[in-house]
Amino acid sequence: MSNSQMSKATERLPPIVDADMTDEQRQATEAFNAGRGYPPLGPFCVMLRSPEVMLRAKAMGDYLRYRNRLPKDVSEMVILQTARGWTQSFEWLHHARFAREANLDEAIIAAIADGRRPVVMSLIQAAAYDFTAELQANKRVSDVTYARAVAAFGEPGVIDLIGVGGYYTMLAMMMNVARTSVAPTDEQLVRWPE
Numbered sequence: 550m551s552n553s554q555m556s557k558a559t560e561r562l563p564p565i566v567d568a569d570m571t572d573e574q575r576q577a578t579e580a581f582n583a584g585r586g587y588p589p590l591g592p593f594c595v596m597l598r599s600p601e602v603m604l605r606a607k608a609m610g611d612y613l614r615y616r617n618r619l620p621k622d623v624s625e626m627v628i629l630q631t632a633r634g635w636t637q638s639f640e641w642l643h644h645a646r647f648a649r650e651a652n653l654d655e656a657i658i659a660a661i662a663d664g665r666r667p668v669v670m671s672l673i674q675a676a677a678y679d680f681t682a683e684l685q686a687n688k689r690v691s692d693v694t695y696a697r698a699v700a701a702f703g704e705p706g707v708i709d710l711i712g713v714g715g716y717y718t719m720l721a722m723m724m725n726v727a728r729t730s731v732a733p734t735d736e737q738l739v740r741w742p743e
Contacts, residue, residue, distance in 0.1 A: 558728045559728065560727065560728045560729065560730050561726065561727050561728050562594070562595045562598065562726075562727035562728075562729075563594070563727075564589075564590075564594040564597075565594070565597055565598075570597075573600045574597050574600055576600070577597060577600035577601075577603055577604055578597065580604060581593060581603065581604065581607055584607060584611065585607070585611075589603065591639050591640070591643070591720070591724060591729060592606075592639075592640075592720040592721075592723040592724050592729070593606070593607065594729070595723045595724060595726075595727040595729060596723060606716075606719070606720075609712075609716055610716060610720075612712075613709070613712050613713050613716045614716075617709040617712065617713060618702065618703075618705055618706045618709045619677070619702060619706060619709055619710060619713065620673065621651035622648065622651040622652055622653040622674070623673060623674055623677045624651075624713055625644055625647050625648035625651045625653055626648065626653055626657060626661070626674060626677060626678060627677055627678075627681050627710065627713045627714055627717075628640070628644045628647075628648075628713060628717050629641065629644055629645065629648055629653075629658065629661045629662075630661055630678065630681045630682065630685070630714070631681070631685070631713075631714050631717040631718055631721060632644060632717065632721060633661050633662060633664065634685050634718075634721075635718065635721035635722070635725060636725075637720075637721035637724055637725060638731050639724050639729050639730075639731050640717060640720060640721055640724065641662075642731055645658055645662075654667075654669070656668070656669060657669075657670060657674070666678065666679075666682070672701065673701040673702070675697075676697040676698050676700070676701040676702070677698065677701070677702075677710055679694055679697070680694050680695070680697070680698040680707075680710060681710070681714050684711070684714060685714070695707070698710060
């Protein structure tokens with residue numbers, strides 16, 4: 550299904566309105582809001598059908614999104630690679646903004662959006678980009694790619710690199726299955742090559 554077809558498809562798992570929530574969903578929503586300072590959105594609205602999954606995903610995301618060992622620009626770049634790999638517009642829109650706030654170069658963001666390897670990256674950006682691209686494409690990484698990532702981030706950082714890609718893959722899968730929509734005004738901000 551193309552990007553334009555996805556945007557017109559009926560959302561399978563839209564946000565649950567308060568009046569339709571179970572007690573468990575309401576409690577999970579309150580716990581999410583207490584921890585993050587805002588109610589569930591995007592993939593968390595989808596996961597609310599299983600409140601425990603949502604809260605456990607939130608806990609993992611609290612670390613992987615906000616406290617992982619990677620430089621912020623690198624972490625956001627990996628998230629964008631993942632969003633692009635899954636053609637996930639909601640994830641892309643949120644994290645393109647965060648990537649810009651982390652000073653990720655606009656040329657890198659544009660290349661990833663186009664499905665191209667960025668031409669100019671720092672050594673650590675290139676190590677993370679190549680590791681993520683190889684892992685997504687081959688479901689494993691070569692010794693050379695692994696060694697570059699360990700040299701750049703250490704073993705704990707490599708685990709975080711894998712964790713960020715895996716976590717945002719799960720979120721993209723949730724939203725793609727649910728057909729999570731973006732606001733009509735935001736649809737024009739995401740233009741994947743068809």
